[in-house]
Amino acid sequence: MSQDFRLPDLGEGLPEAELVQWLVAPGDTVTLNQTIAEVETAKAVVELPSPYAGTVGALHAQPGDVIAVGDVVITIDTGESDAAAPAAAPVEEAAAEPEKAVPNLVGYGAAPRAGGRPQRRARSHGGVGQTGAADTAVLEAAPHDALPRREAPEPVLERPRSTPPVRKLAKDLGVDLALVEASGVTGIITRADVEEYAARVAAPQATAVEAPAIAPASSRPRETRTPIRGVRRATADAMVRSAFTAPQASTFLTIDVTATTELVASLAADRSLEGHRIGIMAVAAKAVCLALGATPSVNSRWDEAAGEIVEFGYVNLGIAAATQRGLVVPNVRDADAMTLVELADAIRELAGTARAGRTAPADMLGGTFTITNVGVFGVDGGTPIVNPGEAAILALGAVRRQPWEYKGEIALRDVMTLSLSFDHRLVDGEQAARFLRDVAGVLGEPGRAMLLR
Template identity: 70%
Template sequence: MQDFRLPDLGEGLPEAELVQWLVAEGDTVNLNQNIAEVETAKAVVELPSPYAGTVQKLHHAAGDTIDVGDVIVTFALEGEAVDAAPAVPAAAAEPEEEEKATPNLVGYGAAPRKNARPQRRARAARAGSPVSADTAVLEAAPHDAIVEQPMERPVERPRSTPPVRKFARDLGVDLALVEPTGENGLITRGDVEAYAGRTGMADAQAQAAASAPSVTTTDERVTRRPIRGVRKATAEAMVRSAFSAPHVTTFQTIDVTATMELVASLKGDRSLEGHRIGVMAVAAKAVCLALGRNPSLNAKWDEQAGEIVEHHYVNLGVAAATERGLIVPVIPDADAMTLVELADAIGELAATARSGKTPPAAMTGGTFSITNFGVFGVEAGTPILNPGEAGILGLGTVAKRPWEHEGQIALRDVMTLSLSFDHRLVDGAEGSRFLVDVAGVLEQPGRAMLLR
C-alpha cells in the first residue's frame, strides 16, 4: 500500500478544501490521472495521481478541509493485492518490498522512503507479538463483512466522514450506536441527526451549527456559510492592503466615443475574426503605455528591505469575479504585447477564471492591476490595491450622455476612470499625470502611436 499526502500546491498554502473526487474506491488509475479537485485559497486545481494502481481508500469527503501533509488516498500499487491482509509468516517479507520504486510526479507526493516503516501487522509479527485468528480474519475481511457479524457493536471504527464525526462529537453521540444508511455502511449526517432525535437530544442541528461552522446551514431567515477558500484569501488580502498602504483614489470622466468606434471597426475586420477586442483591451494597452511614462505607478514598497522597487516590465493583473470570489490573474509582460495579443490574453484569462481552473502561480507577481466594474453598470468606485502593487485602475460603465464636443452639445459615449494608488509611492501629481495619459489614449486611440 502507498499513501498519498496532500502536497503543497503553491505559495506555501497550509490547507485545501476537497471539492470532489474524480475516482472511487476500487478504481484503477494511471500515473498522472486526475483523481480529485481541491480548492486552495487561490484557485481550484486538479490533483494528479503520482502512482499507478488501485484506489484502496479515500480518506476524506467532498467539503473537507485538509491540511498539507495529511493522507488523502491510499493506493494498492500495481501487482499488489487489494483489501487483503499480508501474510504473517515467521520470516516476514523484507521492507525493500514495501519500498519498491514507484512513479513520482514532480510537485506531488513524496519520493519512496529508504527507511519506510513496515506494515503494522508485519511489524507485530517480526516482534513476536501474537496475532489471533479472529484478528487476522477481521483485518482481511471487507468492511461490509464486519458489520454483518452478530455483534452488539462494530469491532472497527464506524465509517463516516470527518465533518460527520465532528458533528457527532459536538452532540455527544457515539457513532458506534448509530445505524448507518449510507452507501457501503457509511454513517451520514442524517443518521446522526435521526439518532439524536430518537434519544431526545433537543435542537441537535442548531447545536452543531453553532459549534461547528464548517458546513453550510440554512433556516427560514438566514444561511450560514464558512469563510474559506478564495473568499477568505481575498478578504485577508484586502484588509492587509487597506491597513498597510495609504490609499488615495482620483477620478476622471472622459469621452470614449473614438475608442468605441475603433472597437466597432475592429469587430468588422475579417482579418481579426476570432479575436474579441473590446474596451478592456484598449484600456489595458493604455495602462501599459502610461506606466512607461509614469514608473512610480509600476513599483512596490519593500518594507523589509527598506526599498522602493521599480519594475521595468508590466505584469498586468486583471480582476475577475467568479462564483468563488474575486481573483486577480496576471498577464506577464503585458507591455510587450500588441492590442490583439492583450485581447486574446484577457479572454483566455477570463474563461479560465470562470471555470475555476486558474492555477495559483498565475495569480502572483503582478505589478499593476485593472478592474472593470462597468460591466455591472457601475459608473465609478474606489478599488482597493492588490497587496504589493502601487496602483489599480477601475473602469466604469460606458453610457451615452450629452457632452461638449467641438464647441457643441452632442450625445457621446462617456465613462469614468477610478485610480487608486499607494500614497507612499505615488504623489498626487504623479497619479494625476498617469490618469491623464490613460484618458488621452482612450479619448484618442490614435495617440498611442505617439507614445513609447
C-alpha cells in the same frame, strides 16, 4: 502493496486545501497521473493526479474537508508485494519521517499512460466507503420536477465528472448531471453539454409556469452561514492588509470614449481579426501600459524590509475577475511588450481560466498594476483597494450614451468614468493625475498612443 498518497505542496507554500470532489471511488482502477480529485486552495482549484497505478483502496477525506499538506488523501493498492519496490513513488513517505518536507506538486509524475479514465464499479444504496465517510456514490443533483426522471437502478454509480462551475450551472438550470452525456473524449461534462441538454429538454416544457425570479421573503432562510475559507478568506486578508498598511487615495476622471468605441466596432468588423474579440478592456489595458511607461512611479512597489522603492521596467498587468469562488487577480506577464491583439487574446484566455476556477497560483503572483472593470455590473465608478505589493489600481466604469459637449456643441457621446486608487507613499497626487490623463487621452483619442512610449 498499499501506498498512501499524501497531499503535496500545491505551490507557493500553501499549507492546506479543501477537497472539492473525488473523481474516483473505492474499487476504481486508476492509472499513473490520472486525475483523482479536485482540491481548492486559497488561490485556485487544482486537479490532483495519482502518483500510482492500481486500485483505489480508501479515500481519507470527504468533499468539503480541509486537508493539511502532508496528510494522507488516498490509499492505492499497486498490486505489488510488500517486498517489491514501487514502480513509481514520487511522493516521499512522510509518516516515517514527519519532519521531511512534502514534495511540491509542480512538475512531479511521469508521462500518463493511454486510457486514463477510471473503471467505475457500481455500489449499493447507502453504502459507505472504506473511510467510514458518508456515501459518496449518491448523485449530486436531484432532477428538476419538469425534467424526465431516470428510473433508479439497483446500483448507484459514481457521480458524473464535471467542474464546480458546471455543477452550479446544472443546479441553476434544474439539470440532473446524471442525464447529461459528455461530448469530449475526457468524459468530463462541460458547460456547453449542460446548456445543450437544458435547451433540448426545455422545448416540450415551454408552456410550464415559470417560477418567480425573486423568492418571496417568507421562503428565505432567516440566516445562511458560509465558512470563510479559500479565495474569500485570501481576498479578505489581502484587502485588510492593503487598506491598513498603505495610505490610499483616489482620483476620478470622466471622459468621452466615443473614438475608442468606434475603433472597437471597426476592429470587430475586420475579417482579418475574426476570432480575436478586441474590446474596450483590451484598449484600456494598452493605454495603461503606455501610460505606465510615462509615469513609472505608478508601476512600483514599497519594499519595507529593504527600505527601498522598486520601480518596475515591465508591466505584469493584473485583471480582477469576479468568479463564483470570489475575486481573483491573475496577471498578464509582460503586457507592455504585447500588441493590442495579443493583449486582447491574453485577457480573454485569462478571464476564461479564472471563471472556470483553473487559474494557477503562480499566475496570481508578481503583478505590478491592476485593472478592474466595474462597468460590466452597470457601475460608473468607485474606490477599489490597491492590490498588496502594487502602487495603484484602475477601475473602468460603464460606458454610457449621454449628452456631452463636443466641438462646441451638445451631442450624444459615449462617456466613461475612470477611478484610480493609489498608494500615497509611492504616488503623489500630481503623478496620479498625469497617469490618469494619459490613459484618458488614449481612450478619448486612440491616435494619441503614437505620442507615448
